[in-house]
Amino acid sequence: xxxxxxxxxxxxxxxxxxxxxxxxxxxxxxxxxxxxxxxxxxxxxxxxxxxxxxxxxxxxxxxxxxxxxxxxxxxxxxxxxxxxxxxxxxxxxxxxxxxxxxxxxxxxxxxxxxxxxxxxxxxxxxxxxxxxxxxxxxxxxxxxxxxxxxxxxxxxxxxxxxxxxxxxxxxxxxxxxxxxxxxxxxxxxxxxxxxxxxxxxxxxxxxxxxxxxxxxxxxxxxxxxxxxxxxxxxxxxxxxxxxxxxxxxxxxxxxxxxxxxxxxxxxxxxxxxxxxxxxxxxxxxxxxxxxxxxxxxxxxxxxxxxxxxxxxxxxxxxxxxxx
Amino acid sequence: xxxxxxxxxxxxxxxxxxxxxxxxxxxxxxxxxxxxxxxxxxxxxxxxxxxxxxxxxxxxxxxxxxxxxxxxxxxxxxxxxxxxxxxxxxxxxxxxxxxxxxxxxxxxxxxxxxxxxxxxxxxxxxxxxxxxxxxxxxxxxxxxxxxxxxxxxxxxxxxxxxxxxxxxxxxxxxxxxxxxxxxxxxxxxxxxxxxxxxxxxxxxxxxxxxxxxxxxxxxxxxxxxxxxxxxxxxxxxxxxxxxxxxxxxxxxxxxxxxxxxxxxxxxxxxxxxxxxxxxxxxxxxxxxxxxxxxxxxxxxxxxxxxxxxxxxxxxxxxx
Amino acid sequence: xxxxxxxxxxxxxxxxxxxxxxxxxxxxxxxxxxxxxxxxxxxxxxxxxxxxxxxxxxxxxxxxxxxxxxxxxxxxxxxxxxxxxxxxxxxxxxxxxxxxxxxxxxxxxxxxxxxxxxxxxxxxxxxxxxxxxxxxxxxxxxxxxxxxxxxxxxxxxxxxxxxxxxxxxxxxxxxxxxxxxxxxxxxxxxxxxxxxxxxxxxxxxxxxxxxxxxxxxxxxxxxxxxxxxxxxxxxxxxxxxxxxxxxxxxxxxxxxxxxxxxxxxxxxxxxxxxxxxxxxxxxxxxxxxxxxxxxxxxxxxxxxxx
Numbered sequence: 033x034x035x036x037x038x039x040x041x042x043x044x045x046x047x048x049x050x051x052x053x054x055x056x057x058x059x060x061x062x063x064x065x066x067x068x069x070x071x072x073x074x075x076x077x078x079x080x081x082x083x084x085x086x087x088x089x090x091x092x093x094x095x096x097x098x099x100x101x102x103x104x105x106x107x108x109x110x111x112x113x114x115x116x117x118x119x120x121x122x123x124x125x126x127x128x129x130x131x132x133x134x135x136x137x138x139x140x141x142x143x144x145x146x147x148x149x150x151x152x153x154x155x156x157x158x159x160x161x162x163x164x165x166x167x168x169x170x171x172x173x174x175x176x177x178x179x180x181x182x183x184x185x186x187x188x189x190x191x192x193x194x195x196x197x198x199x200x201x202x203x204x205x206x207x208x209x210x211x212x213x214x215x216x217x218x219x220x221x222x223x224x225x226x227x228x229x230x231x232x233x234x235x236x237x238x239x240x241x242x243x244x245x246x247x248x249x250x251x252x253x254x255x256x257x258x259x260x261x262x263x264x265x266x267x268x269x270x271x272x273x274x275x276x277x278x279x280x281x282x283x284x285x286x287x288x289x290x291x292x293x294x295x296x297x298x299x300x301x302x303x304x305x306x307x308x309x310x311x312x313x314x315x316x317x318x319x320x321x322x323x324x325x326x327x328x329x330x331x332x333x334x335x336x337x338x339x340x341x342x343x344x345x346x347x348x349x350x351x352x353x354x355x
Numbered sequence: 356x357x358x359x360x361x362x363x364x365x366x367x368x369x370x371x372x373x374x375x376x377x378x379x380x381x382x383x384x385x386x387x388x389x390x391x392x393x394x395x396x397x398x399x400x401x402x403x404x405x406x407x408x409x410x411x412x413x414x415x416x417x418x419x420x421x422x423x424x425x426x427x428x429x430x431x432x433x434x435x436x437x438x439x440x441x442x443x444x445x446x447x448x449x450x451x452x453x454x455x456x457x458x459x460x461x462x463x464x465x466x467x468x469x470x471x472x473x474x475x476x477x478x479x480x481x482x483x484x485x486x487x488x489x490x491x492x493x494x495x496x497x498x499x500x501x502x503x504x505x506x507x508x509x510x511x512x513x514x515x516x517x518x519x520x521x522x523x524x525x526x527x528x529x530x531x532x533x534x535x536x537x538x539x540x541x542x543x544x545x546x547x548x549x550x551x552x553x554x555x556x557x558x559x560x561x562x563x564x565x566x567x568x569x570x571x572x573x574x575x576x577x578x579x580x581x582x583x584x585x586x587x588x589x590x591x592x593x594x595x596x597x598x599x600x601x602x603x604x605x606x607x608x609x610x611x612x613x614x615x616x617x618x619x620x621x622x623x624x625x626x627x628x629x630x631x632x633x634x635x636x637x638x639x640x641x642x643x644x645x646x647x648x649x650x651x652x653x654x655x656x657x658x659x660x661x662x663x664x665x666x667x668x669x670x671x672x673x674x
Numbered sequence: 675x676x677x678x679x680x681x682x683x684x685x686x687x688x689x690x691x692x693x694x695x696x697x698x699x700x701x702x703x704x705x706x707x708x709x710x711x712x713x714x715x716x717x718x719x720x721x722x723x724x725x726x727x728x729x730x731x732x733x734x735x736x737x738x739x740x741x742x743x744x745x746x747x748x749x750x751x752x753x754x755x756x757x758x759x760x761x762x763x764x765x766x767x768x769x770x771x772x773x774x775x776x777x778x779x780x781x782x783x784x785x786x787x788x789x790x791x792x793x794x795x796x797x798x799x800x801x802x803x804x805x806x807x808x809x810x811x812x813x814x815x816x817x818x819x820x821x822x823x824x825x826x827x828x829x830x831x832x833x834x835x836x837x838x839x840x841x842x843x844x845x846x847x848x849x850x851x852x853x854x855x856x857x858x859x860x861x862x863x864x865x866x867x868x869x870x871x872x873x874x875x876x877x878x879x880x881x882x883x884x885x886x887x888x889x890x891x892x893x894x895x896x897x898x899x900x901x902x903x904x905x906x907x908x909x910x911x912x913x914x915x916x917x918x919x920x921x922x923x924x925x926x927x928x929x930x931x932x933x934x935x936x937x938x939x940x941x942x943x944x945x946x947x948x949x950x951x952x953x954x955x956x957x958x959x960x961x962x963x964x965x966x967x968x969x970x971x972x973x974x975x976x977x978x979x980x
Binding site: 073074185214215216218219222242243244245246248249282283286287288289290291292293294298299300301302303305 | 400401495510540541542543544545546547548549552567568569570571573574575593594597607608609610611612613614
């Protein structure tokens with residue numbers, strides 16, 4: 033059984049001027065033991081998607097579709113049950129995690145509060161685990177007695193990772209955890225996530241980022257989102273080396289690599305701007321910026337077509353599609 | 356090529372608190388030069404002092420000590436009049452946060468008006484409009500969609516292009532580009548960066564590209580300067596620095612860049628230890644994290660030495 | 675965005691319109707109300723005997739809209755007590771409307787003084803920095819720590835004579851600290867904003883930068899601060915008046931409340947004495963709040979529902 037199965041999930045934001053269709057029919061699967069990457073630029077819906085799995089608060093509303101976590105639908109779960117599985121089975125390291133820790137409490141108190149809420153009552157045991165984990169992330173045990181403000185940015189990031197994974201959640205969601213970090217701290221964080229998986233502290237990870245190059249290092253499978261829809265999904269090697277969707281292709285070619293210089297070879301970005309999610313077009317959402325768009329594209333929405341082993345993309349150029 | 360800007364032993368010390376505080380040596384004895392038509396990337400992580408160097412060059416901050424020479428003239432001694440009439444006509448900047456670079460109460464047209472009022476007061480409204488429209492088209496924007504709008508109505512990419520267009524009006528000799536694409540989406544970054552390159556190709560403008568993104572630095576620059584904690588650790592011709600990194604810090608930086616051509620082996624990286632007063636070390640700033648540090652490294656600060664042509668490094672390993 | 679444009683946008687904002695209507699109506703009542711009644715500011719009926727004026731009370735404890743008779747030198751005068759009379763036979767409507775005048779005056783004077791002081795001190799401290807900043811902030815912090823009410827009580831108790839002017843001044847002199855802090859914080863943050871840097875790179879003089887870039891971004895805030903100070907001053911005056919440390923002569927909303935409580939208006943059932951002043955204060959403050967929220971949307975374009 034897959035760890036998480038998302039079927040045709042629709043999450044909209046209700047605003048005074050209408051519904052913003054942030055996530056509009058997304059389906060994917062995260063297996064046990066894999067790192068699943070979700071990539072896309074700002075506004076594509078990836079943050080909304082992962083946040084809806086943890087907590088839905090207005091103006092975010094669940095319009096349709098399911099999210100089956102170990103067989104149970106997260107969208108229809110009652111409040112008590114969702115609280116029970118948070119941190120113990122499903123956990124998130126949020127964006128700007130550095131500021132997510134309660135600044136008025138010491139690290140060990142934050143951890144103890146968390147544990148107590150989930151039924152653990154042996155304080156010594158928890159503190160032992162904390163110390164072990166701190167060592168694992170190469171933080172000294174003194175950190176347990178410090179307040180979050182006393183730590184530097186990178187250290188706080190690692191402390192947040194320890195707190196989020198202390199109770200060994202099965203599925204960990206890492207939401208843009210590296211965006212605000214230096215490149216060396218970023219590497220440390222990626223290595224740590226990898227280490228957590230090796231040690232069995234977490235079983236699967238959903239890694240959300242806008243940096244495709246990062247996913248190439250850590251993810252087993254990648255899903256590319258654009259304007260609330262899935263445009264491509266498949267094994268990392270295939271998506272990166274044989275991208276099928278024009279958006280993926282353009283995105284990859286816009287990434288600077290060590291070895292390409294402006295003087296010798298100019299890279300091109302993607303012209304134009306994403307469409308409004310209030311009134312998305314009937315057809316493909318990328319057609320306004322796609323260099324290969326033809327008459328069918330603005331009118332008919334493309335479906336996910338298999339282009340390789342377990343590799344899908346939704347583009348009319350790949351044939352198939354519906355009427 | 357002629358030397359345009361010369362930075363000599365530039366130092367900036369920030370003191371926090373008037374009554375007993377501590378000092379931060381944000382920039383510590385930094386020297387380099389920029390030639391005409393050269394694109395230099397100033398690379399460093401947070402705390403490296405790179406943004407402070409940019410602000411010092413722009414005279415937005417006064418240095419604690421050191422010299423700054425532009426076309427041979429002493430920038431630090433310049434009075435307000437000379438700054439306005441001579442220096443800022445030749446040196447301009449684009450900053451990191453597009454939304455903070457505009458006064459939220461004004462339309463975006465205002466930033467052009469300031470330039471006209473100060474430097475082209477003789478032009479009438481029609482001439483001004485023509486120049487603005489031309490500049491906007493040059494950066495790939497449609498004037499009809501841009502003029503008269505407020506900053507919050509436009510995207511980050513559009514705002515940065517407007518700021519480049521503004522700098523374009525003056526055709527400066529030196530453009531300080533301080534992290535200009537870090538707040539933009541990946542798909543817009545390259546296009547904005549290409550604009551800066553075109554700038555240099557068409558008008559011979561030199562560019563100081565301050566960034567933490569090595570890949571972008573490699574893409575656009577001729578010369579690369581790597582900074583760590585206020586000091587220059589390595590600098591030189593971009594290809595040489597990237598293909599033959601000498602300083603241990605540069606090597607670690609390059610290893611950490613997630614590049615599509617390079618595979619990572621997960622072997623565990625040594626993260627930064629708890630914050631000690633790195634700023635008060637007399638020797639090499641990188642010594643506490645360096646695997647190959649010797650006792651000398653903690654005592655004596657290494658000097659920048661030219662190890663091969665157009666390639667300098669400040670490290671005791673190469674003496 | 676010129677003043678005219680700002681005004682135009684403000685007039686379209688619903689919250690602002692509600693607030694300004696309320697306050698405007700209240701101001702109108704304060705201005706015109708007293709002219710619609712023959713009674714003086716204390717609620718007495720003024721009777722002239724040659725050069726002297728004699729203040730004559732009428733029938734006490736009458737409910738609202740009662741008709742009454744005054745025996746004056748010219749003969750019998752029929753009067754209507756729109757809001758009734760208090761236990762001393764003084765007309766409530768007259769007291770209320772004259773009292774509103776007094777409250778508005780205190781609000782404007784004290785509020786204005788506090789705002790100007792706060793603005794000056796905060797701006798100078800923020801822009802200059804260094805020793806100036808340290809000293810000014812030390813003074814501000816000391817003032818912030820001292821409880822304002824206690825300070826006002828002590829000062830008021832020691833004054834030999836208390837008038838509306840003095841009351842306004844002492845309220846104004848104690849209310850500026852938090853404005854100063856807020857303005858200083860704004861100045862500090864704006865001073866280092868990139869658009870200020872860019873203005874300097876565009877050749878703007880320091881003077882122009884202060885007045886065209888930094889000030890306008892603060893002025894909008896100052897507007898709102900003044901509204902809050904205005905409301906706060908009125909409340910502070912009511913507080914002082916209520917405990918008997920208000921103006922020694924004259925009437926105000928706070929004094930009305932004080933006397934109503936002192937003479938057991940509610941227990942005796944004379945609700946028309948206690949409720950009107952409290953209601954007026956509440957409505958006025960609510961109106962001010964609406965103005966402020968509306969202005970916030972006007973000055974911060976991002977909050978507008980475009």
